[in-house]
Amino acid sequence: MGENLKMEETGSGNTRKRDTAWAESERSIQLQSKKRIVEEEEESRKKSSRTSSRIIELGNGSQVVYYPSFLDYNEAWKLFDYLNNHIPWTRPTIRVFGRSCVQPRDSCYVATEGVSELKYSGYQPQAYPWHQFPPLQHLLQAVEDGVPGSHFNSLLLNRYNGGNDYVSWHSDDESLYGPTPLIASLSFGCDRHFYLKKKPNKLASSVLKKNSSDESSSKQLKKTKNVDEQHSMLLKHGSLLVMRGYTQRDWNHSVPKRTKLDAVRINLTFRLVL
């Protein structure tokens, strides 16, 4: 009798232990699944903000797409710190309209081995390999994943050390990018304005020169210089801007001076050298 009772007591002790262990494992499963749901929600929130975009039709096969929150805000600040401190920035001497001048911003160039060398404004930047900057390899992947049909093998980095730094009107129409390059531009740090302006219509300009006395052609040309011919947008920290189609052939772009600003902006443009 005494033995049995002991056995029962021991038995019910084990059962209690088993029950407690079961309840604990159940609680831990519930916690884990709650954590997973929160993580999944966060991931889907990030994904939908990454993919929300505004398309600007420039006409004649030129298009610009703006993703205001392509990167998570805090992750983008971590990347800003990395880029600011680990990229071997230089401020080269370039040639503009036949005159030598110091480029009004810092830059660096990264490219896949074997791609044709880039040359702009009489300057040929040294090409660093991707593997030297693992965060850039991750960004390349994120941009290729986020922009359907995109593929890149080179990256031009620019750092604007305050409002006096800028990039003047130009287009990235070097022949090594082909006639319709897709260029993806990521921005970090200080928000800066980005302007797009239609290139002058060569045919219309020559008609105007020939018939400078002809009022109607002069009026016609003025009419084409309306607001549809220019666009301004604020490129925010963590945003992505994609230029595609004939944007480089038909439009110029710039990031003008903003002398009252003294904060740093970093911009990365991913490109495909054909």
Ligand SMILES: O=C(O)CCC(=O)C(=O)O
């Ligand atoms: O900084 C930017 O947003 C534009 C840079 C740019 O146009 C270029 O690197 O060609």
Ligand SMILES: [Fe+2]
């Ligand atoms: Fe550009």
